[in-house]
Amino acid sequence: MATVIDGTGAPEKQAQNPRGRTRPGPRRPRRNRGNRVAYLLVAPAVIVLLAVLAYPIGRLIVLSFQSFDSRSLFTGDAPFVGVSNYTEVLSDPEFWTVVGRTVVVVVAVVAIMMTLGFALASLLTRVSPWARVTLMVCLVLVWAMPMVSAALVWQWLFQPQYGVMNWLLTQGRVFGDLSAHDWFSHPEQGMSLIIALIIWKGLPFVVLTMYAALGQIPGELYEAAGLDGAGRRQTLRYVTVPMMRPVLAILVVLEVIWSVNSFTPIWVLTQGGPSGETSTLSVYSYVSAFTANDYGKGAAISLITIALLAAFAVLHVRRLAKDGEVA
The missing domain is CATH 1.10.3720.10 (MetI-like)
Known part of the structure; x- marks a missing residue:
């Protein structure tokens, strides 16, 4: 067995074939590279969707926990009522x-x-x-x-x-x-x-x-x-x-x-x-x-x-x- 030093300074053994040649260590699977490329290609679309939809959906979530009616449009008073809106809808x-x-x-x-x-x-x-x-x-x-x-x-x-x-x-x-x-x-x-x-x-x-x-x-x-x-x-x-x-x-x-x-x-x-x-x-x-x-x-x-x-x-x-x- 041949001994080599890896990037951390620790000794690492490499197997030899019967003729005495050193076999290369295991390579990283190419699938990881493909996954990274796929994420990079999808990232622009995800960023645009988040930029366009994040605020409206967030505002919608907040609104669903408030008692917001026509009076609130003028007074700005919209108290939080917890899950009462969901309870009312589901019942x-x-x-x-x-x-x-x-x-x-x-x-x-x-x-x-x-x-x-x-x-x-x-x-x-x-x-x-x-x-x-x-x-x-x-x-x-x-x-x-x-x-x-x-x-x-x-x-x-x-x-x-x-x-x-x-x-x-x-x-x-x-x-x-x-x-x-x-x-x-x-x-x-x-x-x-x-x-x-x-x-x-x-x-x-x-x-x-x-x-x-x-x-x-x-x-x-x-x-x-x-x-x-x-x-x-x-x-x-x-x-x-x-x-x-x-x-x-x-x-x-x-x-x-x-x-x-x-x-x-x-x-x-x-x-x-x-x-x-x-x-x-x-x-x-x-x-x-x-x-x-x-x-x-x-x-x-x-x-x-x-x-x-x-x-x-x-x-x-x-x-x-x-x-x-x-x-």
């Missing part, structure tokens, strides 16, 4: 009704959007180039339209007196005379139209992302599946879906977050009515803060919503990472 049956309604909306939006998105993305891989370009241009135009404009167009389409959809359905005699039918005065119909608007507006992002993911699947896998006698369903189940799982996982998380935070379509179409039966957590928080002038309660509802979304995202990603579906 309110209406809050849990809104949570359940939000879950129903999110599940419907994500399920329909992911199904339609995958179908349209698969269609893009099979049509001719000019049809693909035409469909992608239409998707991008829908995606680029501001949500307020899209909601106003949707409102005009289903307007009771001169809405285009009412006229078309009346002419088709599908559901009888709908010339003066008010869709948004019925909670189920109004919520269905809100869900349809959210899906229509968010579908382009899902379709284009899935289309890009489909293009990254090696063709050799499909050829091997064909040689093994796999049909379309088996190829979809054992080749396409497993290869797309990381992308699907990220899309699900993003769409859940965006669906929960959808405020504009609900507010423009129904303002949470009638009688609050179409409100979700985002609208419920806004109404509590700016209509009821209970800003502390509104802040508490917002933070509870953030906590629920963060818990869902962490649990979903951890489960996928445990199953080896995401890196």
Whole structure:
């Protein structure tokens, strides 16, 4: 054994091979260097997010522990009340009704959007180039339209007196005379139209992302599946879906977050009515803060919503990472 002196002055032995040559000591794993580089690359985005979001979120946290109402805007008196805002929210049956309604909306939006998105993305891989370009241009135009404009167009389409959809359905005699039918005065119909608007507006992002993911699947896998006698369903189940799982996982998380935070379509179409039966957590928080002038309660509802979304995202990603579906 050969003895060398390390950087601290302590003797260190190095093993020799049978020919008497000194073997090099163990090297540091290169993964540590890769981790440092990854952190350095992510650091600018993290710093910008902290600079933009740190104060608003901090102010929101402080506000949720205060009794802050319209009177406090003029007097500046907003005493701390501990967790009473959270206790009031969590003990309110209406809050849990809104949570359940939000879950129903999110599940419907994500399920329909992911199904339609995958179908349209698969269609893009099979049509001719000019049809693909035409469909992608239409998707991008829908995606680029501001949500307020899209909601106003949707409102005009289903307007009771001169809405285009009412006229078309009346002419088709599908559901009888709908010339003066008010869709948004019925909670189920109004919520269905809100869900349809959210899906229509968010579908382009899902379709284009899935289309890009489909293009990254090696063709050799499909050829091997064909040689093994796999049909379309088996190829979809054992080749396409497993290869797309990381992308699907990220899309699900993003769409859940965006669906929960959808405020504009609900507010423009129904303002949470009638009688609050179409409100979700985002609208419920806004109404509590700016209509009821209970800003502390509104802040508490917002933070509870953030906590629920963060818990869902962490649990979903951890489960996928445990199953080896995401890196």
